[in-house]
Amino acid sequence: MGGILATGLADVTSDLGALESRGWWAVVVTYEGKVTCARFDRVGPGAHPGGRWVAPGEWDTSLDEAAYVRGVQRIRDAIAEGIVYQANLCRVMSAPMGRGADMAGLGLRLSERHPAPYAMTLRVPGLEVASASPELYLARDGDVVESRPIKGTGRTEDDLLPKDRAENVMIVDLVRNDVGRVAEAGSVTVPELCAVERHPGLVHLVSTVRARTAPGKGWPELLEATFPPGSVTGAPKSSALDLLDELxxxxxxxxxxxxxWVDADSRRGALAVGIRTFWAEEGLLRFGTGAGITWGSEPAREWRETELKAARLLEVAAGDGGAGQDLAERGAARS
Known part of the structure; x- marks a missing residue:
């Protein structure tokens, strides 16, 4: 992660309180709340480990285009009914792992061909992840915490619509409220709102929320107050979670x-939102993609946004070196 290589696995726990103890920890928390904290003894600058990578088989998706479009319309209906203002509808893609494929090999390919500010490759017993996340969920430096939610995606800045800015502002309000639950009164600020960031193959609107934690509030309290990340759920969060569970x-x-990662000794750390992320499970390589739905969403355009977000990453995993290839041509739109 970020030029840091951690080896010598010393401990694995599901207790977030360990992040307030000692040592350097790699952290993965699933969207459903399963926690893996892995402490390593040897941590320092190092090159990304190599590994054999074999392209996966053909991709299937948990929601095909027709089902996704119906889901977008259901969310728009819920907005009209006043149930939610916004919800992030996602689909999970799966393909058979290539025989003899090593997740470290995919992580290395991502680091070379799709660099990202919060990229991470993790391999511990029972969990293998290769992520090229561009989005900061929570960073901590002592008592100062920061979140940088992404909302609004296009191939170029000209593709961004008023809907994208409205979506970003809604999620910034949600993140401010979440962080405010564990922050000193009056310390929550928004230093940057709807800034344009360029990433491989697309652009995003990104905002920054910053605060100072109240005394006695650490990683367990921060995650309890803010998880799952607001940018990948919706607003109001509780209603969006119920709706997404249905869809x-x-x-x-x-x-x-x-x-x-979290360095408990220095009270520093950075947790990304687990987007642009591959993981291995039951002989399958999995990858998720989604889009934020508002009243202004056009269902077919939202489907295309999920394809745009996935396309370059699946090309890296396939090893074909193509750019801009439509996912439908790869069979990824089949259910």
């Missing part, structure tokens, strides 16, 4: 959860 047929797993 999404499979668990999201590490996708849309939290992926990152």
């Amino acid at each position: 999404e047929p499979v668990p999201r797993g590490p996708y849309c959860g939290a992926i990152g």
Whole structure:
């Protein structure tokens, strides 16, 4: 992660309180709340480990285009009824793992061909993840915490619509409220609102929320107050979670959860939102993609946004070197 190589696995726990103890921890929290904290003894600068990577088989998706479009319309109906203002509808794609494939090999390919500010490759017993996340869920430096939610995606800045800015502002309000539950009164600020960030193959609108934690509030309290990340759920969060549980047929797993590191000794850390993320499960390589739905959403356009977000990452995993290839041509739109 970020030029840091951690080896010498010393401990694995599901207790978030361990992040307030000692040592350097890799952290994965699934969208459903399963916690993995892995402490390593040897941590320092290092090159990404190599590994054999074999392209996966053909991709299936938990929601095909017709089902996804119906889901978008259901969310728009819920907005009209006043149940939610916004919800992030996601689908999980799966393909058979290539025989002899090593997740470290995929992580290395991602680091070389799709660099991302919060990229991470993790391999511990029972969990293998390769992420190229561009989105900061929570960073902590002592008592100062920061979140940088992403909402609004296009191939270029000209593709961004008023709907994208409205969506971003709604989620910023949600994140401010979440962080405010564990922050000193009056310390929550928004230093940057709807800034344009460029990433491989697309652009995003990104905002920054910053605060100072109240005394006695650490990682367990921060996650309890803010998880799952607001940018991948919706607003109001509780209503959006209920609606998404109705519409999404499979668990999201590490996708849309939290992926990152914590140095308990220095009270520093950074957890990314688990987007642009692959993980291995039951002989399958899985990958999630989604889009934020508002009243202004056009269902077919939202489906295309999920394809745009996935396309370059699946090309890296396939090893074909293509760019801009429509996912339907790869069979990824089949249920």
